[in-house]
Amino acid sequence: MSRKPFHLAWFISKGYGPKGWRNQWGGPNAANWVKPDLLVSLAQNLERAAFDYVMIEDSCNIPYTYKNSHETYLRYAVDSPKLDPSVLAPFMIQATSKIGIVTTLSTTEYNPFLLARLTNTLDHVSDGRSGWNLVTGSNDGGAQNFGHERQFPHDQRYDMADEYVEVVQKLWDSWEADAMVIDQEQEIFADPTKVHPVHFEGRYFRSRGPLSAPRSPQGHPVICQAGGSARGRTFAARWAETIIASAGSVAAMKAFRDDIRAQAAGFGRNPDHIKVLS
Numbered sequence: 001m002s003r004k005p006f007h008l009a010w011f012i013s014k015g016y017g018p019k020g021w022r023n024q025w026g027g028p029n030a031a032n033w034v035k036p037d038l039l040v041s042l043a044q045n046l047e048r049a050a051f052d053y054v055m056i057e058d059s060c061n062i063p064y065t066y067k068n069s070h071e072t073y074l075r076y077a078v079d080s081p082k083l084d085p086s087v088l089a090p091f092m093i094q095a096t097s098k099i100g101i102v103t104t105l106s107t108t109e110y111n112p113f114l115l116a117r118l119t120n121t122l123d124h125v126s127d128g129r130s131g132w133n134l135v136t137g138s139n140d141g142g143a144q145n146f147g148h149e150r151q152f153p154h155d156q157r158y159d160m161a162d163e164y165v166e167v168v169q170k171l172w173d174s175w176e177a178d179a180m181v182i183d184q185e186q187e188i189f190a191d192p193t194k195v196h197p198v199h200f201e202g203r204y205f206r207s208r209g210p211l212s213a214p215r216s217p218q219g220h221p222v223i224c225q226a227g228g229s230a231r232g233r234t235f236a237a238r239w240a241e242t243i244i245a246s247a248g249s250v251a252a253m254k255a256f257r258d259d260i261r262a263q264a265a266g267f268g269r270n271p272d273h274i275k276v277l278s
């Protein structure tokens, strides 16, 4: 039997939220869901099982679709509540040493500079094991929490996200790799000639830069993406390093991967640098 290495990732559905609170094993400790311990233990065990990464799902609203009320969602803890995954991630990072920790952050909720700095910081503290599950938001309730009337239209969200990643990557790149000198004798902390403003002026976003933090171990924290639509795939093929595909059959998985690889080559990328997980 041939043994080929393969990749494994774990998707923490319902993010940093209550798990199994109605089950016997979860019941008595249900109130402890706000503590990171259970999910930290999960990350440790996934690492022991040689998983490549663990991805923490997130959304920023309490749904109210059913009966136009949050009643059912809160009563049964459906998709809510959720604590912030970027606070959970460092606990997981601290308790592990190899596994990648991927945090979900939305391009329609985070300002690009803040996101560039947050993901850069997570990459520093993890010694380069950090990833960003790049989502664009999907529902009006979430958008309204951030002051919008409704969510931006589907394809426009991806157009905005294209520009968003451009500015984030420029900010990640604004410090050269050897800019942080820390030379006590010459009294130089950082070499100012190796840190560059970005002066990004886009249609949707602007940022002066440079990032207020030095280049992180991976330079670009790994971008994970899960868009399945035609526009979502094109976006993923352009930017993602790992893609989670929900395909219903082996043939559909292959077709998805072939499509991503072809489109990535069209963007001048090496398709082998993209890991598609089904």
Ligand SMILES: Cc1cc2nc3c(=O)[nH]c(=O)nc-3n(C[C@H](O)[C@H](O)[C@H](O)COP(=O)(O)O)c2cc1C
Residues within 6 Å of the ligand: 011, 056, 057, 058, 059, 104, 106, 133, 134, 135, 136, 137, 138, 154, 225, 226, 227, 228, 229, 230, 231, 232, 233, 244, 245, 246
């Ligand atoms: C496995 C998986 C995980 C996802 N995780 C999140 C998430 O944590 N937060 C979120 O807002 N959307 C999440 N999504 C939704 C995707 O980011 C995307 O919006 C969705 O797949 C629809 O994309 P499309 O319109 O391009 O088909 C996830 C999707 C999949 C398949």
